[in-house]
Amino acid sequence: MWALDLGTTNTGLARWDSVTNKPVMVDFPDLCRAPEATEELEAPRMIPSAVHVLDDTGFWGKVGKWGFVAKRTFVGKQALIGRAALELNEGELQPNFCKSFKHALGVGPLQTVARVGRETFTARDVARLFVRELLAHVKSTTKERVRDLVMTAPVDAYESYRAELKSIAEGLGVERLRLLDEPVAAAIGYGLSVIEKRRVLVVDFGGGTLDLALVDLGVKGLQEGTCQVRAKAGAAIGGDTVDAWLLEEFCKRLEYPLARDRELESGFWYRLMLEDARRVKEALFFRDQATFDVAPPDDLRRFEARLRGESKAEALDVSRDDVVEILEGKGLYRALDGCLETVLEQARVAGIEPEDIGDVLMVGGSTLLPSVYPRIEARFGRDRVRAWQPFEAVTYGACTFASGNVSQSDFIIHDYALATFDSEGREHFEVVVKRGTRFPTPPDVWKRQLVPTCSLGQPEKLFKLVISEIGAPDERAFVWDSSGDVHKVGGKSGETRTVVKLNGANPTLGHLLPPHQPDDRRPRLEVSFGVNADRWLVATVLDLYTKKLLMSGEAVVRLL
Structure with missing residues (x-):
């Protein structure tokens, strides 16, 4: 039994282990974001939701595109996905490359997101290529063809998004596809039972967006994988936005001229510095201080300044308090508070008070940013906030749903x-x-x-x-x-x-x-x-x- 959580930035794939009776994140070193990482807590086995369409798929790649073939076997390779796609585009972004397709699949599946020569590839095409290569990797490494699959979908996704997932799965030979609302998956992943109606607030703060949804979970809905939305709010702020904010501020403090033109943003040095800003951000989840030390090549002015002995610092020590100050100035906490107030106001109109919310579920890596959890805890209390596995809760919940082993009674977590x-x-x-x-x-x-x-x-x-x-x-x-x-x-x-x-x-x-x-x-x-x-x-x-x-x-x- 398999479960797939397509994420904006990273995707999780899990299978049910019948020996341990638990979901297990699938380990694909060729695809995952951190193959040599030893810290399981940071979910290194997640797969970047990136696709690089191959220029030449060869004869077998062309055969593999035929519908009746695709349903029965995976022949040839049509794209690189995950970390392999990212690494191929480190030096220069190529038109074949699509870093993320989920949002476009939901709002405009026919939108062009990649190009190979004169051939264009829509979000629908790229999503299919991603799932196709992922399932092909499952087959080649485990010798098992995925026929029974649970996929998650945003609770507010249009029916067209769910139809896209169904079409992709059916075209790739999945015989039984079940769609599961992401809040339901998160609830199961965090160990909630639904023997009667539960009211849950899901704070989903990932790489692309911040989304809050207040939902009602019921026994029938749990069986069907659905929930009732009572209030929702969101903001176009995610981990990628935070990385860019931090890089901008770090370069300002180091007096690096960080141009915002397309050439630099798509260039090697910008992405290298952006990656180091992300590393600093994640290090400060757990430490008080980290060092940003990646700089672009010197321009002529800086080179001459060095000759005169006037060069500036080459590294910047950054504290957790510095990050909080930057995010405060950029309005992140205002956005979080605003989304929360919007949800609570919508709930009040529906006759729901904050004390009626039984549980708060934190999902997405950006929930680990400084001062995010404390704000939620201060509003709802520690006893209602579940936040200990933000990377894996949705994937694990979907896999548990797939196995039919959803908890029938509540238990103490710690x-x-x-x-x-x-x-x-x-x-x-x-x-x-x-x-x-x-x-x-x-x-x-x-x-x-x-x-x-x-x-x-x-x-x-x-x-x-x-x-x-x-x-x-x-x-x-x-x-x-x-x-x-x-x-x-x-x-x-x-x-x-x-x-x-x-x-x-x-x-x-x-x-x-x-x-x-x-x-x-x-x-x-x-x-x-x-x-x-x-x-x-x-x-x-x-x-x-x-x-x-x-x-x-x-x-x-x-x-x-």
């Missing part, structure tokens, strides 16, 4: 731990709810008898229930700390563990009367935790000395 202290004041974290736990649970799914710390040798008058979210090393996810900075947990270069205290500033408190004495090492408290139907961690606390119930099913924090 480990959650109780902070305790030993007699020397060292902090420890004991997991009280494990990730994967189905809820609601019994009220005593975790129960322990605890001895109050009595720090500094003083009688203990209060007890605190401080709960932390734990990112485990085998979890492989992006995690945001309390400051809004993103961390990689697991993977090749991720941290071994990330701890985020959820209620450290406002812990759940209880009083011990009489106070517990430092020399009394007997357990004083019996603490039980459970998870209710609304994902709240609830606590029951019994004073073993007085036999009084200090808490009974009291809500502590809401879990994700």
